[in-house]
Amino acid sequence: MxxxxxxxxxxxxxxxxxxxxxxxxxxxxxxxxxxxxxxxxxxxxxxxxxxxxxxxxxxxxxxxxxxxxxxxxxxxxxxxxxxxxxxxxxxxxxxxxxxxxxxxxxxxxxxxxxxxxxxxxxxxxxxxxxxxxxxxxxxxxxxxxxxxxxxxxxxxxxxxxxxxxxxxxxANELEFEKQRDPDFRRSLGIAEDDFIFLTVGSFTGLKGHLEVAQAFEIADMDGRAATLILNGNKNIQNYSDVLQMFSKFLGVMRQYGIKYFTKHVIKVSLRSIGIRVGKDDQIDVTIGRIKKHAGKNVVVTDLPRPSLVNAFMAADLFVFASNVEYSPLVLFESAAAGTPFLTVPVGNSEEIAQWTGAGIVCPAERDARGYTRVDPHVLAKHMCKLVKDEALRQRLGAAGKKNWREKFxxxxxxxxxxxxxxxxxxxxxxxx
The missing domain is CATH 3.40.50.2000 (Glycogen Phosphorylase B;)
Incomplete structure (x- = not known):
């Protein structure tokens, strides 16, 4: 054809x-x-x-x-x-x-x-x-x-x-059908016995990084050391021509609507001169507080694709708290890595959890425009429950890997x- x-x-x-x-x-x-x-x-x-x-x-x-x-x-x-x-x-x-x-x-x-x-x-x-x-x-x-x-x-x-x-x-079988990288933790300065939480998405303010960080901050890890990896691009690019700049901003408007687009333009403009506002500022403050907690660490990064695949494989739990999605690829990639996931009911994440058998859905409200808003305290309780239930995590991870290989x-x-x-x-x- x-x-x-x-x-x-x-x-x-x-x-x-x-x-x-x-x-x-x-x-x-x-x-x-x-x-x-x-x-x-x-x-x-x-x-x-x-x-x-x-x-x-x-x-x-x-x-x-x-x-x-x-x-x-x-x-x-x-x-x-x-x-x-x-x-x-x-x-x-x-x-x-x-x-x-x-x-x-x-x-x-x-x-x-x-x-x-x-x-x-x-x-x-x-x-x-x-x-x-x-x-x-x-x-x-x-x-x-x-x-x-x-x-x-x-x-x-x-x-x-x-x-x-x-x-x-x-998810791509050419990427995920490989052995875990034994040096991944060391490359990010993460201790071998740390429990790793991972979340992935562009830092647009709508992909749940702040909500996950807030939940991680208040989560009772019962004395266990843990690291949260917040992965995503900064959403600032050096455009080489006007067309690319328009394409980027119009893409944001197409995905999230004109109201968010206007806020985004203002935020990116301020960010470019070193001023961080809204969720940008909140996440910086939250990370600063987390780093003062004994036994808790945060890694903010934008890993190249091969390293990101290794992050999925090294993580103990993938946590997804995005405000708006359709059919998030990251949930399929978590299943492909054999890593259990905890997700809010955004897009068709509940359906993906059923299809793959790899995930647990944390309840969250949806506003009048369809945006998902999770309470960090509720998310923290679900994170803690999965940290303490290793047998459940293993079952979810194994089911996700098996179902991904067969269907996804x-x-x-x-x-x-x-x-x-x-x-x-x-x-x-x-x-x-």
């Missing part, structure tokens, strides 16, 4: 969307398919191919709501003139999907769309977008969702759109996508 995958950002950019598309694209190539990725042009990208995947980039930024600028006509012409068997687009509210709307009827290829959560569904500024969206969704041959009960799949059902499949996320490796998941593509192509040929 000749396959085109469309996503706003791709390697060398780092993020969940980028990782998923790269995993699928490279596995499709290994299966013998001809694969191209259409994405945003980045000056940090030096080649027009990677591991057999061709990269066709465009100088475009924005979306339907904020307005799109750049090589939009070039993208539309590319989509309508190139002959692909399958075109799959990942994520609404970004230009590789929104710019297709005027030309979808001209696309002869099988059309597949991964909505990716509809983060702006409750944002007033997106009201017109979601009013028009059902009409657009009906132009696709198949929708693919990561969860069986979330705002995007429920939106489709409410509008009578039933041509969908549920295909979960996963990217090799297996990419085969599910291939099966969907081939079925749709057969149906198209039969109808023709």
């Amino acid at each position: 000749k396959i085109l995958l469309c996503c706003e950002l791709y390697y060398p950019s780092v993020g969940g969307v980028q990782m998923v598309i790269q995993q699928l694209a490279e596995r499709f190539v290994a299966m013998g398919h001809d694969v191209t990725v259409a994405t945003t042009r980045l000056t940090t990208r030096k080649d027009d191919s990677l591991n057999g995947v061709r990269i066709r980039d465009f100088s475009i930024y924005g979306n339907f709501v904020s307005g799109m600028r750049g090589e939009i006509h070039e993208y539309e012409n590319f989509i309508t003139s190139e002959k692909y068997d399958v075109i799959m687009v990942k994520a609404a509210q970004q230009w590789t999907f929104d710019a297709l709307w005027p030309v979808l009827d001209q696309v002869e290829a099988v059309k597949v769309f991964i909505p990716c959560g509809f983060s702006g569904l409750y944002e007033p500024s997106y009201a017109e977008y979601f009013r028009q969206l059902p009409y657009i969704l009906r132009k696709f041959d198949r929708l693919i969702f990561y969860a069986s009960d979330y705002r995007d799949i429920n939106f489709a059902k409410e509008h009578g759109i039933l041509n969908y499949s549920i295909v979960p996320n996963g 490796t990217w090799e297996k998941i990419s085969r599910e996508y291939e099966k969907i593509f081939l079925t749709l192509l057969e149906e198209k040929i039969r109808k023709a």
